[in-house]
Amino acid sequence: MHRLLFVRVFTPTLRILLGICLSLSTLTALQAENWPRFRGIGGAGISSEKGFPLKWTEKDYAWKKELPGLGHSSPSIWGDNLFVTSAIGEGENRYLFCIDPKTGEEKWRREMQLKKSHKHRKGSWASSTPATDGEHVFVEFADEESYMLVGYDIKGNKIWEQNLGPFTSQHGHGSSPIIYKDLVIAANDQQGPSSVSAFNKLTGKPVWQADRTVRRTSYATPIIINHPNTNPQLICVSGATGVSSLDPETGKVNWTTGEFPMRTVSSPVYGEGLIFATCGGGGNGKLLIGVDPTGSGNVSETHIKYKRSTKLPYVPTPIVYEGHLYLWGDGGVVSCVDLATQKNVWTERVDGGYSSSPVCINGILYCMSETGEVAMIDASPTFKSYGKVELNDPSHATVVVANGRMFLRTFRNLYCLEAK
Structure with a gap:
């Protein structure tokens, strides 16, 4: 009798609930398989996907596609769309490509004209990885006169663009945009006027701007962290500010470690309750710190929990x-x-x-x-x-x-x- 009652209750009421739960689980799993920004979800650089070989040859590739010009950006991927950038000449022609990740077939490309500009011998004029939410894609390109942040819909229609002003740098541009809720965030730490800015992802309307101390250009891409004892935090790094935490909704500074002794190229990473970031120069990392993100104000004496100064990455x-x-x-x-x-x-x-x-x-x-x-x-x-x-x-x-x-x-x- 109890068993029969369970079956009757389970059908149809619980069956509907179970279906909803399974749908949500499937959606979450699908989201987790995407690679929406530089170094994937959260900028962590971690995937649980399995089945990739440890040895392979040319014949093992599903496809290979030649890209015009030069670019050091990574692709970003959501579902049936892969986005990657490239540049031709001396930076005067920049491209955003949308490619079918299953076949390598080009779906569309968009070109942007900028000025010729210098770069580091290891750099490119297309080093910024696009950011996507599956419905839009956002990309950054810069020269000495303009720092462009541009949004497209999934079909390649431009929905807005913002010129963040001149970009002054010894080695060119390298950071990538990120998406947080309905915002697109750009870190603009350079040798000229510097800021971190957030824009409405649908309209491009400025939402907030946090001015930054000026020193050497930073090539690091920010991350969003979710510590159990704090609100979400936007983590940025630069030589002038070290590691800093901002409220991603408003741009208000939560805390900072104070300046780094050298330039930042490597991006911050979060794990085991700490934020890790490096600085360096000349091809070598010089200092790494691990920061507890629960502080406020200047945390240089209270919340730096780990330091290392040998055998470190720079880039x-x-x-x-x-x-x-x-x-x-x-x-x-x-x-x-x-x-x-x-x-x-x-x-x-x-x-x-x-x-x-x-x-x-x-x-x-x-x-x-x-x-x-x-x-x-x-x-x-x-x-x-x-x-x-x-x-x-x-x-x-x-x-x-x-x-x-x-x-x-x-x-x-x-x-x-x-x-x-």
Whole structure:
């Protein structure tokens, strides 16, 4: 009798509720498979997707597409749309491409005319990764006269653009936009007037602007963190401000560590309750700090919980994974730190020069070298290398994974490798 009653109650009332729950779970899972910004969801550089090989050859790619010009940006992906940028000449022609991630077929491209401009020998005029929410895509391009933030709908129609003013930099432009709720946020830390700004993603209308102290240009992309004891925080880094927390709704500063001694290129990363950020110069990281984000005001004496000054990345962004911090150096020296004890677990050399950032896919770190080799090692307190796969084309772009596919961007090509 009780069993029969359960069945009758379960059908139809609970069946509807169960269907709703399953639909929501499916939606969440699908969202988690996308790669909507630089270094994926939250800028963490972590994916749980499985099935990617540790060795492959040219014949294993689902497709390969040549991209015109040069670009160091990574793709961003949502569903059936992949977005990537490129530039031709000396920066006078910049492109945003929309590509079908299943086939490599180009859906549309949009061109923007800017002025010729200088760049670092390792840089490009298309180093900024687009940000997408599945319905829109936002991209940044800059020259000495203009810093452009442009929004398109999914079909490639321009919905708005904002010129943030002149962009003064020793090495060119490199940070990427991010999306938070109905806002698009741009970090504009440069040698001229600097700010962090938020715009309505549908209209481009300015929502807030936080002026910043001016020093050297920062190439770091911000992140949003959700600490259990605070409201959401927008985390930005620059040499002039160090690590700083802003209210993403208003731009009000929550706290700051005070200035870094050198330039910031690597982006901040959050894990195990701490924010990690580096500064450096000359191809080497000089200082890394781990900051507890629960403070207010100047937290330089109270909330910096970890410091390190040796064997650090300058350009590559660290990874926090399962209680460990992984530091992939520009010169191919990689370290693993136990965050519970703050002790260095291992330091190993994988060789090569690296201007991309590692990503962690199902517990394995993938990082693309400047000569176009994909190096793979375990994200584990026990060091294990899986060797390298040669792409025969230089690269400064970070590996991307979404919806069962890995995307490898080199100077001239975009490769797609499917999971099995």
